[in-house]
Amino acid sequence: MSAQNKNDNYQLRQSKYSKSKKNSPKMIPNSAAPSYGGQKSRNSQGNRKVMKKRYNYKNYKPRVQKPSVKIAFLGGLNEIGKNITLIECENDIVIIDCGMAFPDGDMLGVDLVIPDFTYIEQNYEKVRGIILTHGHEDHIGGLPFLLSKVNVPIYGTPLTLGLVGNKLREHSLFNKTKMNTVNAGDTISLGCMKIKFIHVNHSIPDAVAFAIETPAGTIVHTGDFKIDCTPITGDMIDLSSFAQVGDKGVLALLAESTNAERPGYTPTERLVSDSFDNLFKSAENYRIIIATFASNVNRVQQIINCAEKYGRKIAFSGRSMVNYMDVAQKLGYLHVPDNILIDIDMLDKYMPQQVVLVTTGSQGEPMSALSRMAYSDHRKVMVGEGDFIIISANPIPGNEKTVGNVVDELLKKGCKVIYESMYEVHVSGHACQEELKIMQRLVKPKYFIPVHGEQKHLRKHAELAEFLGMERKNIFIGDIGSVIELNENYMKELAPVPAGKVFVDGLGVGDVGSIVLRDRKHLGQDGLIIIVASLDVYDGHVISGPDIVSRGFVYVRESEGLLDSVKKLSLDILEDCAKNNIHEWGIIKNMIKDEVSKLISQRTRRTPMILPILQEV
DSSP states (O other), X not given: OOHHHXXXXXXXXXXXXXXXXXXXXXXXXXXXXXXXXXXXXXXXXXXXXXXXXXXXGGGOOOOOOOOOEEEEEEESBSBSSOOEEEEEETTEEEEEOOOOBOOOTTSTTOOEEEEOOHXXXXXGGGEEEEEOSOOOHHHHTTHHHHHTTOOOOEEEOHHHHHHHHHHHHHTTOGGGSOEEEOOTTOEEEETTEEEEEEEOBOSSSSOEEEEEEETTEEEEEOOSOBOOSSOSSSOOOOHHHHHHHHHHOEEEEEEEOTTTTSOSOOOOTHHHHHHHHHHHHHTTTSEEEEEOOTTOHHHHHHHHHHHHHTTOEEEEESHHHHHHHHHHHHTTSSOOOTTOBOOGGGGXXXXXXXXXXXXXXXXXXXXXXXXXXXXXXXXXXXXXXXEEEEEOSOOOTTOHHHHHHXXXXXXXXXXXXXXXXXXXXXXXXXXXXXXXXXXHHHHOEEEEEEESBOHHHHXXXXXXXXXXXXXXXXXXXXXXXXXXXXXXXXXXXXXXXXXXXXXXXXXXESOOOHHHHHHHHHHHHHOEEEEEEXXXXXTOOEEEEEEEXXXXXXXXXXXXXXXXXXXXXXXHHHHHHHHTTOOOHHHHHHHHHHHHHHHHHHHHSOOOEEEEEEEEO
């Protein structure tokens, strides 16, 4: 292209650019100009124009992702009792509660059930302390067994530690354990975590919840609670603290689920006061006996108040009742007027209408004071027609039959027994659905984990959270041994840790397992046959016996023919083994078990335990 043509094209382009600029719309006036967050400057016409914001990349710091926190459940899920939870973050572990459970009907001979502490023993160097929500056995009952394995400090409120101290003295651990008293409203630091103790209402004073501040975020654990605006002792639950924690942001909420199936609100404890007053009036000419939980200090305080009002003396029966009341009175949680408390040995010195006896046994426990009274096995109290008995507790699921048996025995003796719910002699210490909803709304967690309950309770609580808008993916329903990892960006389940049930039988801890329980059940159902024989050490022939011993199987005098057949069959097996050079005792015993079992099953349709005992002479 020639120079002239280039110049003409340039002039043409300039002409078009000038026309387009001349015909373009004017800039938006300053008052109407939208803001885009960039720097603004004025052009030659005085209008503002938007310029890109310049960033100083040298001073830019990328956002640091928060670490994760792990929560392990060694108890308290899919069961009532045995509550224990571990919070682990940045090489630090804090243990929440360490409870026990009572054995059910299948655990023959077992006294207590405690958690499996294997995982804690494996990570002992990480454990910074144990924090306790309150003083009920399902939250502190396992402590002596844990502290006998690992020595870590304990943190709890005054009444809780007072009750723990009694248990540690019984196990000779009191002087070896460091117990730290913390009041509601206080904050402590354990490793990388800060724990705030929040006051809640429950059926025992000094109950608390926890707001655990970790590098990963805040975790709220409610413990056992209810919302009682008119508690017998202390203030109502500290809802404002839960709201403050919720406003700051909560990573996860762990809330109890015991009453998740019950609609509405849990009634106030003061409702029981009115019922007691009416019952004391109607029992004017009777001796009053009241069975309740030993740990329900507030309930006992109401009984004391009524006894004072109606001019009655009061006595306590049951070792746990005496221990709880002694600790509560020393710490100022139980107020007993002067000259109203008497020893149980002094009951006979007063007229029946002048006394009230407060006792254990509201759950029909076989060795409890009320149970022994019902079966005429109590050394100091005999009950009869002049007794007015109040069972101030609802049966724990699974205890309905035992409670019913005790009530029947008391009625047979002519006692007047008040146990029906219509008399309102008991209210729960656990939150119902509306209270659980309030807790969800106040805390506003990102993740939710229902705890403290059977599967039906956990799932019902999860449904409540979903109803309030919680996404299902942010809810975790675990089991004993479950481990969950929480992060601000995700929640995932990890491999389970060692967990389960450890049985305490007498002084033995863990030496009774499922095989032993199976054998005990077998013995209880079908009995035992022992076959004893002495064999020649050289050729294996029978020197004496076999002798047959029967226990719990048949009445020997009426079954001599059957036992003679067992004896003859056992002798034939032993002689056959000697002839065939079978000298392995394991093989011989199994042959006797198999053949004798077949014979007894054919004759009786029973399967007793068969125990051959062989000795060489």
